[in-house]
Amino acid sequence: MKKTYSTQEIEKRLSEAGVQPTLQRIAIGQYVLCDADHPTAEDVLAWAEKKLMKISQATVYNTLNTLVEAGLARPFRFPHSDKVVYDSNLMDHFHFLDEKSGQVYDIAMEDIEIKVEMPKKYKIKSLDVVIKGEIKN
Amino acid sequence: MKKTYSTQEIEKRLSEAGVQPTLQRIAIGQYVLCDADHPTAEDVLAWAEKKLMKISQATVYNTLNTLVEAGLARPFRFPHSDKVVYDSNLMDHFHFLDEKSGQVYDIAMEDIEIKVEMPKKYKIKSLDVVIKGEIKN
């Protein structure tokens, strides 16, 4: 469901976005853009520690901000948590939040039909939809 | 546009919600439920200071949480800020966020037509819609 990039491709994406591809940025980039799903800074740090990568907390935050500024990820806040979540899905899409687990799922725009009728003076730039509920299976 | 309640009515609303109507709660209740529009804890504190009311920061936070627990207000987080915003509009409604000013406007559900088509296993409990943009006039 998620695109996979080789280390070389990640490096290329960083370079092309004007970001110097350091070891830390490539590693975090690979995790955030390919492997993880809506991770927080804390998630990235935990993953780095598990892999014995000794990347500092400051670098995790710096790199996440760099990825956002470079347009490679987008930050979101959800109602259940005060941590910022990083989204590598650059398509326009919405979110389903499983209130039980706190897990966030992407919803393709095709699955939602939305029509906004508003007075002309409201100039719409973007739309965030968060559906809260539970997944039963 | 916003319902006004007298001090007595606020007191009654608190009591009926099982909340002891202390002086501080009545004052904050009146501000949050009638006068203010999507205020933050900081806004409430600033208003209290302006009115020379000496209500402590802890009481502001306690009271806002009490109002939420009593079902008299709802907390929201918006993308532009990490402060919780308290909403006294208990109807189902959406939000327009003016990116210039940070001001939040209510959008009646009638102004938006939304139809969600999702696999049966997603049990929807609620829906948050935030429209970001600018108000030009």
Add this chain to the structure above:
DNA sequence: TCTAATATTAGAATAATTCTAAACTTAGAA
């Protein structure tokens, strides 16, 4: 009036994130 329950408060604590300034790495010029 007394008392137990509840609310308020100042200040300490916590949690997420940013800042600071020193050490390290890198890219590219010489």
Add this chain to the structure above:
DNA sequence: TTCTAAGTTTAGAATTATTCTAATATTAGA
């Protein structure tokens, strides 16, 4: 291949929003 300037990483301090602690004050009702 140096050398150097620009850019990056880092530990730890700072900042911000919010919660906790535990002492004091208020309240409702017997």
